[in-house]
Amino acid sequence: xxxxxxxxxxxxxxxxxxxxxxxxxxxxxxxxxxxxxxxxxxxxxxxxxxxxxxxxxxxxxxxxxxxxxxxxxxxxxxxxxxxxxxxxxxxxxxxxxxxxxxxxxxxxxxxxxxxxxxxxxxxxxxxxxxxxxxxxxxxxxxxxxxxxxxxxxxxxxxxxxxxxxxxxxxxxxxxxxxxxxxxxxxxxxxxxxxxxxxxxxxxxxxxxxxxxxxxxxxxxxxxx
Ligand code: ADP
Ligand code: MG
Numbered sequence: 001x002x003x004x005x006x007x008x009x010x011x012x013x014x015x016x017x018x019x020x021x022x023x024x025x026x027x028x029x030x031x032x033x034x035x036x037x038x039x040x041x042x043x044x045x046x047x048x049x050x051x052x053x054x055x056x057x058x059x060x061x062x063x064x065x066x067x068x069x070x071x072x073x074x075x076x077x078x079x080x081x082x083x084x085x086x087x088x089x090x091x092x093x094x095x096x097x098x099x100x101x102x103x104x105x106x107x108x109x110x111x112x113x114x115x116x117x118x119x120x121x122x123x124x125x126x127x128x129x130x131x132x133x134x135x136x137x138x139x140x141x142x143x144x145x146x147x148x149x150x151x152x153x154x155x156x157x158x159x160x161x162x163x164x165x166x167x168x169x170x171x172x173x174x175x176x177x178x179x180x181x182x183x184x185x186x187x188x189x190x191x192x193x194x195x196x197x198x199x200x201x202x203x204x205x206x207x208x209x210x211x212x213x214x215x216x217x218x219x220x221x222x223x224x
Contacts, residue, residue: 020176024062024185028055058185065187068124069194079222080122082113082154083147089126090145093134101140104130109148113156116222121195128188129158129215135181136162136213149221153201156217164209173205 035052038044090106097104115122126145133143141161148155165173172178174193179186196203201219 017176021062021066024177025059028058031055062185062187065185065191068121068191076118076120077116078119079224080115080117080119082115082117082122082156082219083108083110084112085119085123086126086145086147086156089123089130093127093130096131097134097143100134100137102134102137102143103141104143104145107144107146109146113147113149113154114222114224115154115199115219117199117219125192125195125217126156126158128192129217132188133158133160133162133213133215136160136164138163152221153218154221156219157214158217159212159214161212164211165205165207165213166209170205170207 032052032055035044035048038048087106087108090104094104130143130145137143137160143161144157144159146157169180174189175186176190177186193203196217196219199219201217204216204218205213206216207213
């Protein structure tokens with residue numbers, strides 16, 4: 001009986017997600033269709049082509065963000081060092097940060113932070129959270145990232161000095177396609193919550209408006 005309940009619940013979440021995807025993809029498709037009609041009539045100009053390009057980019061972004069979820073979560077799982085992966089991601093995003101006068105500081109508290117995970121997915125979680133941190137900071141500043149073993153968990157913290165998150169937004173984090181950004185997809189955190197939950201971990205968010213936000217990821221210590 002219990003299994004049946006779980007299955008039904010999963011289906012309805014999948015159903016909800018499918019409905020949101022259909023909606024988000026249909027908007028750009030409708031506008032592309034309109035411009036193709038114009039092209040056929042011979043009344044298309046270069047502005048129209050730019051819009052078509054933007055709309056196609058949007059569908060592409062949505063597809064690639066969803067791809068992470070589409071892969072079976074248990075595939076390619078192995079022991080990884082969460083600290084090393086976090087450091088790699090910090091280095092990867094440093095150029096983007098520097099352009100906004102942001103410094104990403106990485107702190108390795110322990111020698112190693114073993115996590116049993118799919119390396120690509122784990123890195124995606126760090127990328128999505130640090131990208132949000134960069135996007136939240138418009139006057140430069142520091143993003144602090146750290147990994148440590150604490151209270152029987154691997155604890156990863158990512159703190160920014162950005163604009164913070166209002167209570168009403170905080171409640172909706174992780175909802176598919178919920179974004180406050182003009183060009184956001186609202187998929188980044190949903191993907192993060194999903195992956196971390198599958199690994200038996202959880203994500204906590206603390207935020208102060210106009211001061212900054214801290215994301216704390218707790219994961220079970222990986223055991224050989
Ligand atoms: P997107 O980045 O495409 O908007 P996300 O799922 O990554 O989608 O984030 C959802 C929303 O959460 C963002 O639009 C933003 O309002 C809020 N958010 C996430 N991280 C931060 C942060 N570090 N600082 C401020 N707001 C944030
Ligand atoms: Mg994002």
